[in-house]
Amino acid sequence: MSPSESSSPQPDPTAVPPADGDAATPAALTARAPHVPAERLVAEMVPPPRFQGARFDTYIPDAKQPSQAEAVQVLSDFADSIEGGRAPEKRRWFARKPAAPKGPRGVYLDGGYGVGKTHLLASLWHSTPAPAERKAFGTFVELTNLVGALGFQQTVRTLGEHRLLCIDEFELDDPGDTVLVSTLLGKLVDAGVALAATSNTLPGKLGEGRFAAADFLREIQGLSAQFRPLRIDGEDYRHRGLPDAPAPYDDETVTRTAYRTPGASLDDFPSLLEHLSTVHPSRYGAMCDGIEAVCLTDVQAVPDQSTALRLVVLADRLYDREVPVLTSGKAFDELFSEEMLRGGYRKKYFRAISRLTALARDAGALVADGSR
Template identity: 60%
Template structure:
């Protein structure tokens, strides 16, 4: 039995009764979410997936000692943060003044390593362990979106009151972002804000292969000088000891397969691949979190290889939001190993694309095999 529901979105919603449960079917391709600057700022905290992680829940791989070393260094970094600097008042002013004028060690830590070695887990653990209530945690693109929503000056004024600013997946995709983030990090560091970042690229090599990095060497060096680099080696934990990615489901059987695997009450997003990607080109990436916020399972039909760079970068953002929310994926079409072209996988954004393939594969394994990555 199928009926129509009036929901929180203007998009089509259907209700399917399965036994005693009601499954709602929505279409991301029909959504056009709106997000205020206040809502953007309120979202700067670890996602559901990393909402309760800690240094104790991170399991270092014995084959890669740098993982255990990174945990200990981050524990020390969290312990070194002056609790008085988060209390406000005259003590906060003196603490900030001392930090601003003190030479020597960088004011931040930078976790460098391949995709799937647990860098985001470690960054979120640092956020949870650090003292104070005013802390920010977001991806690189979320900070650039915040500047676009609030203005650069307002963003600095807001974030300089925080004790810690964490930037996940720190990557510079164009000269404008290079200058923007170097200025932001410099001003926050001067204000005494502790910084922490993750990336697949050493801070001195940011931007290589994407634009004429030598033309922006000064800005990139400013970024590098803000951080102590901590190397995190290892294999992609999402696939450690597990089988290869599952085969795509048969076209036409996507929704039935998803409902069999998730028979309990859920909200399913069911989209044709072309319709979804067309909508992604119309919705700004800053709104992708809102786009999927109530979705429990994503069902995709007829996935094809992305051939346009702009769309590929937009899908990277969507994949991050899906992974943050731990949304299982059931899909037909090409396997996610073929999500991007060979040229893309060998180009300047290759690390972003490898991360996306890794994350989408993990979500597909969960959706189609019921296996969660460790």
């Protein structure tokens, strides 16, 4: 799908000459404002590329955290309990109502950042004995976007034909969306759909038990009995035993690397933030189609909460697609103000910092390749 052009500033190809005569001018995310049809939103509700190979036997539990190995076993059993094949046919008028399945119809993975919740959720999706078209996997934001695109009743009809719905990063900070999704999940449970969800314990509440689980079960109201909370303890694997993220590079290094790297994009950070305000977050994934590396100059602290939340969504889409991010300017741990990191959206900001840091580490290889 070809992105439409916008009037946002483009990279200046004369700012830094390419490293060699064959280097192509990099793409610009600020030139992309794709249209995404609703059918694509449904078709793309599968584990993202980063987790296409995720399986229970590729999850490496931390030996110091027994809850991780326990989670693998519980989820594996849950996958085996889900009916495969087609959704049940509609009952005839006088047919006896089928017996409700025994036990909870959902699991909720409760834990902090980087303990492997998304890996486990994707493993559940892959291990459930149903064809791909009968399973759905998406973030909370992607699910609300789907309702916006299809309408509530059509979303119920579409997802009601599934055997499993996995929701990553369930968000508890928007009461309206939470009620919407809670109502949707109630309809899907009635249709026999099994559910699984994750969200993050708030940073300030780590070590205080099941804070996130308690919030989740309260917010989904009448559905709480359908979910079994599953605590997963541990430290962020993205930083476990690894060196700190590399410091930002200078503008010239970032620009030269963008010209030298096939499929790279090159944008200045303030212009990209401005452009994100003109593109619906449901289209950020499509905006990254074909991009192999994101190069950003002049990274600065984000100016306000709305901008910060849009950047979080972009960070998630880049992380899902394993797109390295090379930057100049401020480090990623300086993106969000102290006030933001103490506020109600702080779990999103900490997740974005964690994921962008991992992508920045991946981007170091692009610079190293060019220095040989």
